[in-house]
Amino acid sequence: MIETWIAAFLTLCVFSFLYRENPFYRFAEHLFVGSAAGYLLAVQWHNVLIPNVWTPLTRGGDLVVLIPLALGLMMLARIWSKGAGIARWSIAFYVGVYSGVAIPGYMQAQIFAQLADAAKPWPPGAAGVNAALVFIGLITVLAYFFFSLPHRGIHGVGARIGIYFLMVAFGASFGYTVMARVSLLISRVQFLLRDWLHLLPS
Amino acid sequence: MRRGPLLVTFLSGAAVAALFFIPHHQAQAVNNKLLEWTLVVYAFALILGSMSLWNSHARKLNARAEGWPFSLVTLVSLVGITALGIWKGVGEGSPVGRIYNTVNSPLASTMFALLAFVIASAAFRAFRARSVEATLLLITAIVMMIGRVSIGPLISPHLPGVTEWLLDVPNLAAKRAIAVGVGLGAVSTALKIILGIERSYLGRS
Amino acid sequence: MTWARKVLSIDRRIIFLLVAAGVALPLLRPVNLPITVTPRVQAAFDAIDALPAGSKVLLSMDYEPDIMAELFPMSVAVLRHCFRKHLQVIAMTLYPAGTGLGERALRTAAKAEGAVLNKDYAWLGYKSGFQVVMIGIGENLRGMYPVDFYGTPLDSIPVTRGVNAYRQMAMVINLSGSSATDYWIQFAQGRFHAPLVVGCTAVMATDYYPYLSSKQILGLVGGMKGAAEYERLIDTVGDARRGMDAQSLVHLIVALLVILGNVALFVARRAGEDLGGRPAGSMTR
Secondary structure, three states: HHHHHHHHHHHHHHHHHHHHOOOHHHHHHHHHHHHHHHHHHHHHHHHHHHHHHHHHHOOOOHHHHHHHHHHHHHHHHHHHOOHHEEEEEEEHHHHHHHHHHHHHHHHHHHHHHHHHHHHOOOOOOOOHHHHHHHHHHHHHHHHOOOOOOOOOOHHHHHHHHHHHHHHHHHHHOOOHHHHHEEEEHHHHHHHHHHHHOOOOOO | OHHHHHHHHHHHHHHHHHHHHOHHHHHHHHHHHHHHHHHHHHHHHHHHHHHHHHHHHHHHHHOOOHHHHHHHHHHHHHHHHHHHHHHHOOOOOHHHHHHHHHHHHHHHHHEEEEEEEEHHHHHHHHHOOOOOOHHHHHHHHHHHHHHHHOOOHHHHHHHHHHHHHHHHHHHHHHHHHHHHHHHHHHHHHHHHHHOOOHHHHOOOO | OOOHHHHHHOOOOHHHHHHHHHHHHHHHOOOOOOOOOOOOHHHHHHHOOOOOOEEEEEEHHHHOOHHHHHHHHHHHHHHHHHHHOOOOOOOOOOOOOHHHHHHHHHHHHHHHHHHOOOEEEEEEEEOOOHHHHHHHHHHHHHOOOOOOOOHHHHHHHHOOOOOOEEEEEEOOEEEEOOEEEHHHHHHHHHHHHOOOOEEEEEHHHHHHHHHHHHHHHOOOOHHHOOOOHHHHHHOOHHHHHHHHHHHHHHHHHHHHHHHHHHHHHHHHHHOOOOOOOOOOOOOOO
């Protein structure tokens, strides 16, 4: 009960921003930053540091975990300006691994698989017309994004058609963005009307 | 002083990219070990971020700068929830779990719910049919807004079909081109990092 | 000042009130507009429905409270469907603040369908690093999750016993509000060929049509509307379905505002009115 009232109070604090910025909103904003960071740290402690460092080290005697532990502690040196050089080693390892992961992942799923699907034979009838339109759209939008040559002549015509495809896609995205934001508001109003004021059936 | 870190980036990046294509279980064990290590490094990066948050608000508090009582709210909640979470756990039913449901959850979702108001106001003021391209965008957006919800078929039974076509043909074509473009960009950036051509992530010397 | 000029200089707070009324009134006085199921949501439902009882399904609920309005009802609906089909769900999240939400979604669905922790579902909790975890599960689930969220070793849990990689799972379901979905496509599907069903926020939904066409994902549930369709398919009434009247009305209000803004601008220009030099897109009023 008291929890519902606190949640409702904080919800209204945030909504008060719609009138103008005020101390209630700033209180809610600062509380959110602190509690979110605190929650994040506690979750990291229980879900990463304990099972992936502490337990293997103390129960299994796995000394290899000292390597990521050292890299992690070196990262903390960044808090002092003189420690930037030490933290660089951890950052280098982290960025290196993720760059290595990205190459095959993007190549396979976003380049080869998509181009393979685009190159499929077109079926007969209306589906074939749609497949042809998708193919034309792909080529013309790629032409629009190709800036190594000026958008003139046939390249310019292609890029122009590509813009039209892009505008339709962005229009669709805008419609869906409105949908998403309205959904979030509906959920908060449902909470205020049902859980707090009991004006809606549970 | 950057030669060492650049070598680490090259070795770790090249190893992980190569191991992706080697199905042997020993190779995959090495790959997994390298990936697990990044989890620990990431956890420390979050600790570093929280220390930085602490420093920033503690400075404001010490200097009694404008809005310092709000900084006190951030500091108390940061320390309190971290300590309570480490001591008592973070699962559903724990004290931090209850705080999460009461404080974090409503605050985060209401912050984003504000965007519904902002997007309606912005659409009214800024969404103008000033050119062919803008008109195309505007018409598509209106058709999608109406056609994808329950009221759409009541206005015209053809609207849902039109929205399906818009999503399946022009939208698909444009989004596929964007996906391919993003893919090419990501691969080339990753290669530049591994080969030491792109070094900005290491900061200034 | 003409009516067009007056309309264009309307206070933003009037628009805010219109939107607030558009949400609150249909919730207080619902008319229950019919919800039609779109082909992509139907495809997601069919893919899950076709799995034989006892199949292991990995469900990753990768979202935080900011977007829970869309993905929480979706999680509950998908989980209820899985439990009804007697699928064994191994649930996890890649977001630290998603831990509480994931656990709540599991408990809500389990209570509604009579599912039991560890017998019908396992809750692994959070692990950081999108790609790292996804690749890790491809070879060794226990490397990523030595224990479940409650500290129980995976071999002591009936649902996870004998399961250590995607190849022992019939499907991966990802409900996400971020680029995590891209990585599930790249690694779980692309690298390890796991059948993948995606649920995402409405903002993201249009981006995944290319992957539906290439069959990299089998179905797509987009936003609260998608969740409402899923609720209809499993014949339940949840928060998503209850919100659909409000969704329709606010969409109508926004569409009418856009049309009104354009007509007013056109009329004001025709009347040769000075629009005050303030850009039409100003958000400062």
